[in-house]
Amino acid sequence: MKNLWSSRFKKEMNQMVEEFNASITFDKTLYRQDIRGSIAHATMLQKMGHLSPHELEAIVKGLSDIEKKIASGELLFTYKDEDIHMAIESQLIKDIGDTGRKLHTARSRNDQVILDVRLYLKEEMEEIFEILKGLLETLLHQAEATKEILMPGFTHLQHAQPVTVGFHLMAYFQQFKRDLMRLQGCYERTDENPLGACALAGTTIPIDRHYTAKLLGFKTVTENAMDTVSDRDFIVEFLSFSSLFMAHLSRISEEFILWNAQEFSFIEIDDGFCTGSSIMPQKKNPDIPELIRGKTGRVYGHLMGLLTVLKGLPMAFNKDLQEDKEALFDTVKTIKTSAMIFTEMLENTVFKAPDMKKHMEKGFLQATDLAEHLVLQGIPFRTCHELVGKAVKYCEEHDLTLEDLTEESLLLIDQRLAGMSLPDLSMEGSIERRNSYGSTAPKDVERQIASGWELLRYV
Ligand code: ARG
Numbered sequence: 001m002k003n004l005w006s007s008r009f010k011k012e013m014n015q016m017v018e019e020f021n022a023s024i025t026f027d028k029t030l031y032r033q034d035i036r037g038s039i040a041h042a043t044m045l046q047k048m049g050h051l052s053p054h055e056l057e058a059i060v061k062g063l064s065d066i067e068k069k070i071a072s073g074e075l076l077f078t079y080k081d082e083d084i085h086m087a088i089e090s091q092l093i094k095d096i097g098d099t100g101r102k103l104h105t106a107r108s109r110n111d112q113v114i115l116d117v118r119l120y121l122k123e124e125m126e127e128i129f130e131i132l133k134g135l136l137e138t139l140l141h142q143a144e145a146t147k148e149i150l151m152p153g154f155t156h157l158q159h160a161q162p163v164t165v166g167f168h169l170m171a172y173f174q175q176f177k178r179d180l181m182r183l184q185g186c187y188e189r190t191d192e193n194p195l196g197a198c199a200l201a202g203t204t205i206p207i208d209r210h211y212t213a214k215l216l217g218f219k220t221v222t223e224n225a226m227d228t229v230s231d232r233d234f235i236v237e238f239l240s241f242s243s244l245f246m247a248h249l250s251r252i253s254e255e256f257i258l259w260n261a262q263e264f265s266f267i268e269i270d271d272g273f274c275t276g277s278s279i280m281p282q283k284k285n286p287d288i289p290e291l292i293r294g295k296t297g298r299v300y301g302h303l304m305g306l307l308t309v310l311k312g313l314p315m316a317f318n319k320d321l322q323e324d325k326e327a328l329f330d331t332v333k334t335i336k337t338s339a340m341i342f343t344e345m346l347e348n349t350v351f352k353a354p355d356m357k358k359h360m361e362k363g364f365l366q367a368t369d370l371a372e373h374l375v376l377q378g379i380p381f382r383t384c385h386e387l388v389g390k391a392v393k394y395c396e397e398h399d400l401t402l403e404d405l406t407e408e409s410l411l412l413i414d415q416r417l418a419g420m421s422l423p424d425l426s427m428e429g430s431i432e433r434r435n436s437y438g439s440t441a442p443k444d445v446e447r448q449i450a451s452g453w454e455l456l457r458y459v
Helices: 015-021 024-047 053-072 084-102 109-145 165-190 209-216 225-230 233-260 287-310 319-347 353-359 367-375 381-398 407-413 427-433 442-458
Strands: 150-155 158-164
Touching: 024 053, 024 084, 024 109, 024 209, 024 319, 053 084, 084 109, 109 165, 109 225, 109 233, 109 319, 109 442, 150 165, 150 353, 150 427, 158 165, 158 427, 165 233, 165 442, 233 287, 233 319, 287 319, 367 381, 381 407
Parallel strands: none
Antiparallel strands: 150 158
């Protein structure tokens, strides 16, 4: 079959080139958006007097039939069909004859392809938005359930200060909340109608871009035709949102893997989210958080890939831009499945309070509490730091915990501690006493959870 654009050529396309050039194997994903865009375009053409009502009807019917046939698998494409735009247009001409030859009036594949991608991404972003909201809700539920469960807080993966599981989960809530907001921003910039930019410079044929924007549900219309066909910023933004989202998902997955290890035993990952070993009968491995952590790499790769494609491209459309799609489709699939699976895994995770509490006996978690208690008795903080450092050394040498200290032992540690009282060094006391805004105190975590629910109500 000769291509619709081939009349100026003397020779057939090289076989290998034909396959190399084709994007149909992956851009067939866009068939629904392509047809939706074509129907809106034809509707506009009819309104502007370029098609009769009868012609419009034939085109709409023809396109709808093609959509059904693609959906049912009756219509299959090969690389010979080049891309989804040529494939559908050729099929339409085959099905309805010469009227089909009018569809591409005042349109180029350059604005057509970016229209399809914008329509596709808007739909996907709406779904991803809901999935992210689901993850945020699950974090809030789990934080509520665990806001009093004590665990060691870490810096450098060393015991630092007592915190609660709820507080720890709410830290992730904030990170994913910002991801949700980034997604909203990206959606806004995607929500612009590119149709009517044509090849790069607009058209001499009277069209109405604001009308197609309305038909297709775009908030606004792009401003400059040349920019419109060369711009892939919104895809980069989406890949960048996705990369950061995966970074956050990967960090929490990493913690789940650690916490699930025998050395920690902070959590029990549900059987449904683990796999066994082909040789070691006792094994229950956290493959799912590992896979999520692993898949983060490919999403970063897609972002770097597209940024590299864009670097150095002259205006306006260049075929390099066809390389945006596989990256985008794979990212969409990866972040959706990773987020949905993680959410379900989180819902079904058991936090092992007694094991966590047991771990807290090690590592002098209340050292800063003790120093702060001395500050409140009038000693300069730097001196308190030094004194508590000595107390820790003393405890280590005598195999004691800070809770074992008495006022007598304080004197043995340093004379400057004479007359100083000791605070309640229980883990519960440490948590409760924290009164700064945003702290791990259950009261503050409750406030954080409430403001989280409030946010989810209006986004
Ligand atoms: N298949 C192309 C893409 O994915 C469509 C645009 C082709 N435009 C062109 N003038 N060759 O980007």
